[in-house]
Amino acid sequence: xxxxxxxxxxxxxxxxxxxxxxxxxxxxxxxxxxxxxxxxxxxxxxxxxxxxxxxxxxxxxxxxxxxxxxxxxxxxxxxxxxxxxxxxxxxxxxxxxxxxxxxxxxxxxxxxxxxx
Amino acid sequence: xxxxxxxxxxxxxxxxxxxxxxxxxxxxxxxxxxxxxxxxxxxxxxxxxxxxxxxxxxxxxxxxxxxxxxxxxxxxxxxxxxxxxxxxxxxxxxxxxxxxxxxxxxxxxxxxxxx
Numbered sequence: 001x002x003x004x005x006x007x008x009x010x011x012x013x014x015x016x017x018x019x020x021x022x023x024x025x026x027x028x029x030x031x032x033x034x035x036x037x038x039x040x041x042x043x044x045x046x047x048x049x050x051x052x053x054x055x056x057x058x059x060x061x062x063x064x065x066x067x068x069x070x071x072x073x074x075x076x077x078x079x080x081x082x083x084x085x086x087x088x089x090x091x092x093x094x095x096x097x098x099x100x101x102x103x104x105x106x107x108x109x110x111x112x113x114x115x116x
Numbered sequence: 117x118x119x120x121x122x123x124x125x126x127x128x129x130x131x132x133x134x135x136x137x138x139x140x141x142x143x144x145x146x147x148x149x150x151x152x153x154x155x156x157x158x159x160x161x162x163x164x165x166x167x168x169x170x171x172x173x174x175x176x177x178x179x180x181x182x183x184x185x186x187x188x189x190x191x192x193x194x195x196x197x198x199x200x201x202x203x204x205x206x207x208x209x210x211x212x213x214x215x216x217x218x219x220x221x222x223x224x225x226x227x228x229x230x231x
Contacts, residue, residue, distance in 0.1 A: 033219065035221075040205075040224075040226075041223055041224065042120075042207050042221035042222050042223045042224050043161075043207070043221045044221075045218055045219070045220075048218065056218060089159060091161065093161070093219075095219075099213065099214050099217070100149075100213065101147055101148055101149035101168055101169070101211055101212065101213045102149050102166060102168055103149075103211065104151060104163050104166060105151075105153075105161075105163070105209075105219055106163075107160060107161035109159065109160055110159050110160070112159070
């Protein structure tokens with residue numbers, strides 16, 4: 001079965017450093033999501049792409065976070081500079097992107113970020 | 117705005133017994149979908165079951181069933197014959213119809229199955 005690929009699986013960095021996460025969605029999936037999940041809480045949307053366009057980045061801290069999906073396929077999420085409060089699991093997900101209510105999300109394995 | 121509420125931060129159930137995890141939602145859109153995901157300690161999010169707002173019957177998938185009460189805006193997950201491997205976080209989520217519609221998650225319930 002096709003999977004959403006994410007890397008790295010784990011990332012340890014010091015505060016004020018830059019970090020980047022990569023995601024490759026399931027082939028043919030037009031919608032790509034980046035979620036942040038703090039331990040013990042539900043995922044919170046950071047940014048949502050439809051093909052190469054951003055459709056929702058209202059919760060993305062744009063002073064330090066950026067996301068791109070230049071060719072409408074894979075995506076990169078960057079944090080610069082990282083802060084202690086950024087320590088969390090970063091989940092990438094994709095869906096077919098046809099706007100139907102029954103479209104489920106397929107998740108990658110996530111990147112666990114620790115900022116020291 | 118969409119909102120999902122899960123009022124049980126943690127639940128315990130004895131192995132082989134059934135357990136119900138609560139979920140209530142808020143939306144003004146008549147067309148929406150409700151989902152349940154399982155997240156084991158390893159971190160991956162596993163899709164369990166889906167219920168559409170216009171579906172006449174409650175969804176079932178193996179040991180999972182969804183008790184959908186549209187008027188009360190609730191979509192509770194029922195796990196029958198609990199197994200030790202069911203110990204995990206469980207998230208209720210909702211999507212409304214249309215391009216660009218967000219997929220919103222609840223805060224989750226941690227289920228612990230006791231031997």
